[in-house]
Amino acid sequence: MKSTGMSSQRRQKARWSDPGHPVQLVVGLTIWSIWFIAMYGGLSVVCRFAPPATQHSPFTWLNGGLFGLTVLVVVLLLLLAWRCGRYCLRQRRAKHHDAGVTQFAGYVSTVLYLAAAVATLAGGLPVLVLSPCN
Amino acid sequence: MTEHESGVSPAVFKQQLARVWANLPGWGSLAAVNHGTIGLRFMVTGMLFFLVGGVLAMLLRTQLALPEQDIISAETYSQLFTMHGSVMMFLFAIPVLEGLAIYLIPKMIGARDLVFPRISALGYYCYLFGGIIIMASLLLGIAPDSGWFMYTPLSSSDYAPGPGSDFWLLGITFVEISAMAAGIELTVSILCSRAPGMTLSRMPLFCWYILVMALMIVFGFPPLILASILLELERAAGMPFFTVAAGGDPLLWQHLFWLFGHPEVYIIFLPAAGIVSTLIPVFSGRPIVGYRWVVIAIILTGFISFGLWVHHMFTVGIPQLAQAFFSVASMLVAIPTAIQVFAWLATLWRGKVVFRLPMLWISGFLVIFVCGGLTGVMLALVPFNWQVHDTHFVVAHMHYVLVGGMFFPLIAGLYYWLPLVSGKMPSALIGRWGFWLTFGGFNLTFLLMHLTGLLGMPRRVYTYETGLGWDGLNLLSSIGGFIMAIGVALVLLDLLLHFWFGKRAAANPWQADTLEWALDMPPAQYNFASIPTVSSRQPLWQDPQLAQRIASGREGLANANSGLRETYGTSPVSAQLQKILQLPANSWWPLYSALALAVVCISLLSRWYPFALLAFVVSVVLLLRWSWENGGHPAAAPLHLAQVSSEQPLLPESHTTDGPGRWGMIVTLLANGALYMSLLFGWFYLWTAAPQWSAPDQGPLPLWLLLLSGIPVCIAVGLFQRLCQRLAEGNDSTLQRQLWFSAACGVVHFIMVLALFMMAPLDYSNSAHDAVLQVILLYLLGHAALAMVLTALQAIRVARGYVSASLPYEPQVVKPFWFYYLAVYWLSVALFFLLPLGWGALK
Numbered sequence: 001m002k003s004t005g006m007s008s009q010r011r012q013k014a015r016w017s018d019p020g021h022p023v024q025l026v027v028g029l030t031i032w033s034i035w036f037i038a039m040y041g042g043l044s045v046v047c048r049f050a051p052p053a054t055q056h057s058p059f060t061w062l063n064g065g066l067f068g069l070t071v072l073v074v075v076l077l078l079l080l081a082w083r084c085g086r087y088c089l090r091q092r093r094a095k096h097h098d099a100g101v102t103q104f105a106g107y108v109s110t111v112l113y114l115a116a117a118v119a120t121l122a123g124g125l126p127v128l129v130l131s132p133c134n
Numbered sequence: 135m136t137e138h139e140s141g142v143s144p145a146v147f148k149q150q151l152a153r154v155w156a157n158l159p160g161w162g163s164l165a166a167v168n169h170g171t172i173g174l175r176f177m178v179t180g181m182l183f184f185l186v187g188g189v190l191a192m193l194l195r196t197q198l199a200l201p202e203q204d205i206i207s208a209e210t211y212s213q214l215f216t217m218h219g220s221v222m223m224f225l226f227a228i229p230v231l232e233g234l235a236i237y238l239i240p241k242m243i244g245a246r247d248l249v250f251p252r253i254s255a256l257g258y259y260c261y262l263f264g265g266i267i268i269m270a271s272l273l274l275g276i277a278p279d280s281g282w283f284m285y286t287p288l289s290s291s292d293y294a295p296g297p298g299s300d301f302w303l304l305g306i307t308f309v310e311i312s313a314m315a316a317g318i319e320l321t322v323s324i325l326c327s328r329a330p331g332m333t334l335s336r337m338p339l340f341c342w343y344i345l346v347m348a349l350m351i352v353f354g355f356p357p358l359i360l361a362s363i364l365l366e367l368e369r370a371a372g373m374p375f376f377t378v379a380a381g382g383d384p385l386l387w388q389h390l391f392w393l394f395g396h397p398e399v400y401i402i403f404l405p406a407a408g409i410v411s412t413l414i415p416v417f418s419g420r421p422i423v424g425y426r427w428v429v430i431a432i433i434l435t436g437f438i439s440f441g442l443w444v445h446h447m448f449t450v451g452i453p454q455l456a457q458a459f460f461s462v463a464s465m466l467v468a469i470p471t472a473i474q475v476f477a478w479l480a481t482l483w484r485g486k487v488v489f490r491l492p493m494l495w496i497s498g499f500l501v502i503f504v505c506g507g508l509t510g511v512m513l514a515l516v517p518f519n520w521q522v523h524d525t526h527f528v529v530a531h532m533h534y535v536l537v538g539g540m541f542f543p544l545i546a547g548l549y550y551w552l553p554l555v556s557g558k559m560p561s562a563l564i565g566r567w568g569f570w571l572t573f574g575g576f577n578l579t580f581l582l583m584h585l586t587g588l589l590g591m592p593r594r595v596y597t598y599e600t601g602l603g604w605d606g607l608n609l610l611s612s613i614g615g616f617i618m619a620i621g622v623a624l625v626l627l628d629l630l631l632h633f634w635f636g637k638r639a640a641a642n643p644w645q646a647d648t649l650e651w652a653l654d655m656p657p658a659q660y661n662f663a664s665i666p667t668v669s670s671r672q673p674l675w676q677d678p679q680l681a682q683r684i685a686s687g688r689e690g691l692a693n694a695n696s697g698l699r700e701t702y703g704t705s706p707v708s709a710q711l712q713k714i715l716q717l718p719a720n721s722w723w724p725l726y727s728a729l730a731l732a733v734v735c736i737s738l739l740s741r742w743y744p745f746a747l748l749a750f751v752v753s754v755v756l757l758l759r760w761s762w763e764n765g766g767h768p769a770a771a772p773l774h775l776a777q778v779s780s781e782q783p784l785l786p787e788s789h790t791t792d793g794p795g796r797w798g799m800i801v802t803l804l805a806n807g808a809l810y811m812s813l814l815f816g817w818f819y820l821w822t823a824a825p826q827w828s829a830p831d832q833g834p835l836p837l838w839l840l841l842l843s844g845i846p847v848c849i850a851v852g853l854f855q856r857l858c859q860r861l862a863e864g865n866d867s868t869l870q871r872q873l874w875f876s877a878a879c880g881v882v883h884f885i886m887v888l889a890l891f892m893m894a895p896l897d898y899s900n901s902a903h904d905a906v907l908q909v910i911l912l913y914l915l916g917h918a919a920l921a922m923v924l925t926a927l928q929a930i931r932v933a934r935g936y937v938s939a940s941l942p943y944e945p946q947v948v949k950p951f952w953f954y955y956l957a958v959y960w961l962s963v964a965l966f967f968l969l970p971l972g973w974g975a976l977k
Contacts, residue, residue, distance in 0.1 A: 022334060029437035033440065036459070039459055040456055043455060043456055044822050045818075100335055101335050101707055104334065112430060112433060115430070119463070119466050122462050123459055130455040131454070131455070
C-alpha cells in the first residue's frame, strides 16, 4: 500500500466554507439551533422585561420581530442550500479521487440545509397566530 | 498457508501480534484496556443491572396488580420506581449500548482498537463503581425516592432530607464520567482511525449512528452533570440555586434535566436504530435503500432532538407561543424517524427477507416502535399533553419508545453478533419462545396501560381504590409483565447456555457485508492481522476473499516487530492513510484513578469533606501521572524513528502535529463548553424567570482586577501559539524557556483570580445570584490551575526529551485548552460581571 500523493492532500485541505466540506453537514442545523435559542430566549426576555402592550393578539411588535428573524433565517438557509446544490451538480462530472466524498457531503448538506429551512419556517409560523406572552 | 510480505509465516506473525495485544493473566486482567475486553465487560455489567431493574419492575407490577394492596409501602414504592427508572436508563440502556459500540466500532472500521484504550477502561470502572454506589443505597434502604428525574424541591433537603438524593446525584454523575469518556473516545476513533479508503460515504451506517450518538453524549450530558453538581451544592453547602426564597427557581432543574433527558431518548434510540439499519440489509440480502437519506435522518435527529425538552414541561406555566415552538419541534422529529422507517421497509420490500432469529426481534421493534412514535406525536400536541400529563398513558408511551426502540433491537443485535463473540450459534427454539413471550407480554402490559392512563390513573401512586375502572386493566398489565419477564429470562438463558451447548458457527454465518465478519470467531484481541483497504460500502459482498487476505497478512500493517500496539491513523473525511497510531497496552492507571474517584464520591456521601478533598487531590495526581505516559514518553511510543516498525514511510502520531490526542482534546472542550453554556443558561434563566431573583446594583468584584487578570492569560496564549507554530516548523530553540514563561503567566493569573475569589463578598448561602458567581469563579480557578500545570509539565517533558522538534505533538494537544480558557475567561467577565451592571436599568 502506498501513501497518497501530495496533490490529493492539497485537494483535501478545502476550506470549511466550501460547499463540499463536511462541516457543511452541520452548518444548516447549527443555524437552526441558534435561531431556535434566539426565538425562545428572546421571547422569554422580552416578555419578562418589556412585554408588548397588546396581550391577546398576535399582531405585536414582538411577533413581527420574531417572524422577521424567521424569514431572514429561512432565506439564508435556502441560499446556502442552493449554493450547495449547485456545487453538488457540478461535482457529478468530477473525476478526481475524492469526488465521491465531496459529492456525498454536498448532497447531504443540501438536503440538510433545506430541512433546516423547513424546520425554521414550521417553528416560526406560530408567531402569526399566538399572542406572545400569555 | 502462505508467507506474508515480511517473510514470516502467518501463524508465527499472529503469535507475535497475540503476544503484543494480550491481556495480563489472572488479576492482571483488571489492567486490560483492549476494546474487546472492555466492551464485553460493559455489556455483561449492564445486563446484570438490567436484571435488578427488571426485578424492581416486577415488584411494582405486583403491588399494582390489585387495588388497595399493601404489599409494598408508599415509601418503598417511591424508592422502587425511582431506582427502576434510574437503573434502566443510566445503568443499563446507555452503558450496554456504549459497550456494544466499544466492542464493535473498531471491528467495523477496520482498526485494531479504539484510539484511547485507557479512557475506555477508566469509563468502565467509573460505571461499575458508580453503579455499585447507587445500588448500595437500595440495599441499605435509603435509596432515592424522588423519581428518576429528581425534580426539585421534592429532591431538595427540605423534602428529601436523607442521603437518597445524594446517592443519586453523586452516583449518577460518577456514571456520567463513563458516558462522556465513551462519547469522546468513539467520536475520535470513528473520525481518525478508519481503514484506508473507508470514506465518510462508505462508512457502515452503524458507525454513522454511533458517531452522532457519541456527539449527542458530548453535548447532551453536561447539562445534567451541571444540574447534579448544583443540586448537590445546594444540599451540602446550602447554595440556593433551586430555592425560590433566595432567588433560585426549582424549574431551572427541570430545564437542565430535560436538556439532557430528551436527547437521551435519542442517545438510546440511535445506536438501536443503527443495529436495525445493519441487520435489515443483511437479512434482506441487499444494500439498504437510501443510504444518504438515512445519514440525513441521523444528523437531523441528532440536532432536532435538542429542541424538544420543554415538551416535558408543558404544564409548568410557559407562555403558549413558547410551547408552540417546542410542540412543532416535537412533531418535526418524527420526520427523520419516518425516513428511517421507510428506508427499512423499502429495503425489506426490495430484498428477499430471511426470517432468522435476529429478524424476528427487528420485526417486533418495527411494530412497537412505530406505535410508540405515534403516541409521541400525540404527546407533542399541547392540549392532549395537558390531559394525560403524569398519567399511565405517558408511562406506556415511554416504554413503547424505549423498550421497542432500544430493547428489541438490542436483543436482535445480541443474537446477530453472538456468533462473532463466541463462535457458536444460539438455540433458535428457545430464542423464538423468548421472543413471542416478550412481545406478547410487553403488549399486554403496556398497550393496556394506555387505556389505564386515559381513564385517569396517575403515575407514581403506590395503590388505588377499587371501582375506578382500573382494576382489570392493572391486573392484565401485571400478568403481561410477568409473561414478559419469563420471555426475557428465556432469552438470557439462551444467551448463557449457547456458550456450552451452541453449535459451532460457520464463518460469516449471516452472509453479512461489514468488516467485523472478516475476523476470526471469536476474534483475536488485535482484530485484524492486517488492515484492509476499503473500496465499497459492502466490503465483504464486493470482495469475498478479503477475509482470507486479512488473515494471511496480505493487507496493511502486517507486522508486530515494534512490540507496540499499532493501528492506522487516517484522515477524517477521505480516510487517507496518514500515520501509525501507537496505542497504550495494559495499564493500572485507569483502575487506580477510578478507585480514587470512588473514594471522593463516598467521602462526599458521608459528608467527610476533608477526606474528600484529599482523595480529590490524589485523583488529580494519579490522572496527571497517567498523562505522563503519553505522546513521546518511551512507555507510549519509541523515541526514535528508527524504532518504528513500518514497511512504509508513515510517521507515528507523536512525530506529527496532529492526531487523535488533539481531536480528543477538542471534543472534550466541546463537552466542557456545553457545561459552561448550561451554566450560562442557568444564569440567564434565573435572571429572567426566578420569582425572587435579586442582584446588587454594584458588581461584587472589582472590575479593574478582573480586567487586569485577563492580561497574563492573553500573554500566555500568545506565547503558546507562537511556540507551537515554531515547533511545527521544526524550531525548538528556547522551547523550554517559553513554556516556563507561559506557565508563569498562568501562575500570575491564577493568583489574581484566587485573590478575587477570596476577597469577593459573596453571600452564597442566601443568594442564588452570589452562589452562581461562586461557581463560575471556581470554574475559572480550576481551569486556570489546569492550564498552568499542563504547561509546566510540558516544560519538564522538554527537559526529559519527550517534546522536541522531532516530537512536536504534545504542545499541539495542550494549545486548544489555552484558547478555550482565554475565550471562557473573557466571556465570563463580560456576561457574569459586566452585563449585570446594566441590569439595574432593566429592573
